[in-house]
Structures are given as C-alpha cells and as structure tokens.
Amino acid sequence: MRRSTGGAERVGWRSAIAGASPVLLLLACAGAPSEPAPATAPAIVLPSLDQIAVDPGSIPDIGDSTGLPMELDVYRWSDAELSLVAQALNTLTGDCAERFGVAVPDSPDSGPREPEDMSRRYGLTSAAEAGATGYRFQATPGPTPARAPLDEDATAVLYGGKAQVRGKAVPPRGCAGQATTEISGADHAGPAEAVQDINSASWSLSRRHPLVTAAFARWSACLRPTGTTYGDPVEAMNDDRFTGQPTADEIEVAKADVACKVVAGTTGAWHTVEMAVQRAMIEANRPVLEEAQRAKARQLAKARQVVGRE
Template structure:
C-alpha cells in the first residue's frame, strides 16, 4: 500500500497502517510497522501469567487481549468510509465530482480483507481457503475503494482536496470562488470524523502496534511455541513435506504468490499445513502463549491503554450520527 501523495491524507494513511499492523502483527505484516513502533520497552516487561489454551479450528474468531484497545474492523472501516464520504461532500461544494464510485460496500469489503489477515496470524488457518487458494490471499475487490490518485487530479481539484498549492504551500486563494478549508477537504474530513483530526487515534494505534509487536516477538522463542512447531513439522513429514515451521511452508520459493492461481502442489502443502496445525493444536498454543505476553504488556501500560480505550469509544460513538448524515452521494451544488 503506497502513501497517498496529498499532505492532508497522511494522517489517515498512518492511522490505517498502524491499525492494520496492530491487528495483524505476525509474520505477514511485521514489515508494515510504522516508524516509532520499534525500540525496546522503557522498563523490563512484566512476567506473563497463564492463559487457558483453546482448541480453535481457525484463528478468525480469536481475539487477543490487546484487541480490546483497537477499534473493531467494522468501526475502523466505517470511519475510513466516512472520511472518504465527507471528502466527497466537501469536494462537491467546489463543483468537483470526486470518488464517483464510492459506496457503502467499501465497509464490507474492507472488513473481509482485515478478517483474512487476522485469520493468518500464525499462518493460514482456514481449511476451505487453503483448498481453494493455497497460500494466496483473496484478490482485492474491484471498483473505486480508495481516494483517486491526487497527483493526477487537475490543480484546482488537488488544491481543494489537500489545501496545498503545487509547491506545497497552504492554499490562500479561493478555488472556484470559495475558500478552501484548512488542510483542504481531506483535513476537514479528518476533523469531522475524528474529534481531534485523528491524532489521538494515530498515537493510540501506534502504541498498540508497538506493544503487540513486542509481545509477538517475545512469544516466538517460548519453549511451548518451539515444541508445537516441532510437532507440526513431524506431522508434515508424515505427509511427505519437510518444513521446520509454518512460516517456512508459506515462504517456499516454489509458490508464486503474486500469480493469479496457486499450483496443485501449493494447495496440497497448504491443506496439509492446516491439517497438521489442527492435529497438534498449533493455533491454540500460539494464541495462549501470545495472550500471556499481551496481558503482561497491558499490566505494564494500563493507564496509557485506558486513555486509548476511552478515545476509541468516543470516536466510535460518533459513527452512527455521521453515517446518518453522510452515507449518501452528495447532490450537485
């Protein structure tokens, strides 16, 4: 995902990236960590306490403890959709037909994308998906789901959206006879949907992303993870496949994960992968161990996380009213 070039859209992009990273901070998305999420904790982390080990058939419905300090996928997608809708309404006020194909389908398709990422926290975990697509992700849904490329817009439209001139200065002259709001329609949309323009949400998501990444990394060398990986590897050898752990199966150089369709061998390995995960309860063990480390992080950062939870609740409470007002195509001015 590339950063939108419009200055006023950067906060939205960073908030979404931090949220996705926090939601799915496993091997699939570790490279998405935003700057500021790394670094060692300021004090020795608390020791993890025991968590009961579930026996799930998939990780899709598991919720790690730090998820409580993130918006739900539905709320996150609804907030993003509303930001785009408010941008659209604002741009219509200047006479521009911006995001012509935007619809509320954006919410469902975005949630489905995040759910699939979350279900792969410890590698693939859905037997039906593995049988159909192997290790391939679902194709991105079609249609206009994100802002049009701002640099490709005509200059007046770009200025109205970003509030910036071609050389990056704040716009000071009217566009089509109308004053441009601070940071353009993109900035106005952020302030409308998020009470503080999204800064608190970004900081909160950054914090949760860092804590979840640290908990994930601390859980990897845990002896219980090593033991269940060995059991999984032994099971896979019994099926004719040699991999040290699920990450090695996913990263097999024979798979063309950018291609349209998986090979038969990829599907065979992926279905065996899930079968062995379920046989040795790899998903449940990984979840329980990581949850222990997340609970320790919550104890270490309780006051900060409670502020994040309070802010998220405030932002979420605004969504129904905003949907009622903006969930429609704006009429021509």
C-alpha cells in the same frame, strides 16, 4: 488470491482500506500523502519473554483458528464504528470540497475495515481452504471497479499542497485533513496507534516464546516426511514456489501443513501464549489504552453528530 501472514504486519487493522476512496485513507494515514507520519504516538511498553508464564497443561487443542478471541478485542473498533467515522469524514470532506467545485470520489467499498483475519494469524489452519486453494485466500467475485485519478486541483483541495484553488484558500492539510481534525481533534482518525502496535507486537513476541518455538519444531518434524522443510508456519505461507494458480504440490503441502499443526498442537500453543502476551501488554500499557478508549468515544460522538445532521 493473496497470501497473508496475518499478524506479521498491521494487515489485521489496515489492509482492507486500500479499496476505499481517498478520504477514507485518512483512517490509516495521517495528513496528505506527501506528509511523513506524525511522531506523536506514545511508545508502548513491551514485556520480556521470561515474564510470560504459561502452563503447558492449559494449552487447548485448536484446529481452525477462525473466530478465536483476543484479549485486545475490547480495544478494537467494530466495522460499524469504522463505517460511522468514515461516513462522517466523507460528509465533512464533501461539504468542504463542494466550496471549490470538487466532488469527493465515491468508493465501491462500504467503508474501511479492521479485519483481524484470525484464520491466518497463526498460518493456514483450515483443512477446507488448504484442499481448495492451498495457501491462497479464495478470490472475491468480480474485479474492483477502476477509479479515475484525481487532477491536480482536486488533489490539492482534498489533501493540501496549494494555498489557493479557484481563488479560495485551501485548508493546510486539505479538506480531508480538516475533516479528520474536526472528528478526532488530531491528525489521525480511527484506531489508536498504540492499539495497533500492541496487536502487531504481541504476535511477534509470542512467535518467539519457548512454548511456541517448541511447537514449531514438532510441526516442522511432522512435515519433514513430505519433503518440505520450514522453520515455522509463516515460512510455509511465504514459500516463493507458491505463486500464480495453486498447484497440486502446493495443495498437498498446505493440507499436510494444517494436519501437522493439529498433531503438534501449534495453533493452541501460539494462541494461548499470545493471549498471555496481550494480557501483560494491556496491563503495562493501561494508561495509553484508556486514553485510546476515551479518544474513540470522542470520535464516535462527533461522528454521530455529523451524520445525524445530514
């Protein structure tokens, strides 16, 4: 039952790939595990905070943030689209690896995901979750099945690192890298770096906007009578006291946290400001985002071809 800061990192785009098979990791990482990330992604344009004008009267009351829309949603990938590309990557990788007598490990997961856990993007906002598990996500039933480690030859076949395996030439980036190039025409498949960067940057920028920091101050003042002092909701989520099984103290703090967000209008302010930040970033980065959409369309078309010929 882990805690998460939601948008603080790229967990909203990449975290759930961790349980996937080795080839699926290429949707999150470029090339072999030993290779550095490519420096080809264009830098995104960031607006300054004084460019983000929001009418305080337009801020709605928001309780639970689950399911809130984001301006960037139009550039996101659906679960079905990610699964399609994952299936195509697995097919191409498997066909290549079969020439070396190597089987691509099955994954207990149905494919990579792009989970934007809006319920935690602005801190804990669900009174039901707070009362049940404090700041933890509810545990998913059953452990993740263990997967046998790949041997040296199988790793080389999948990711490169050897010129030959069993007398046959290995693609420079292995079968998985070759599959990625075939699907995407590049060394990365899946969502464009620029889209992920905007998703992360908009969260970070909006967190510093005066309307949001004022809401944080009201929220913090509301919590003070409970004996807790936090600068913002992320600090509460990451309190080192809250480890192991949720305690009665953690649950009480979590319940007060959620209640004070409603009193202070914290979630409504943060979401409204972040929507404004994303609109500004989309406008400033439109050429990059349009190219990301074209690249997405090419990947999906190629993936459909691969899956259709199975």
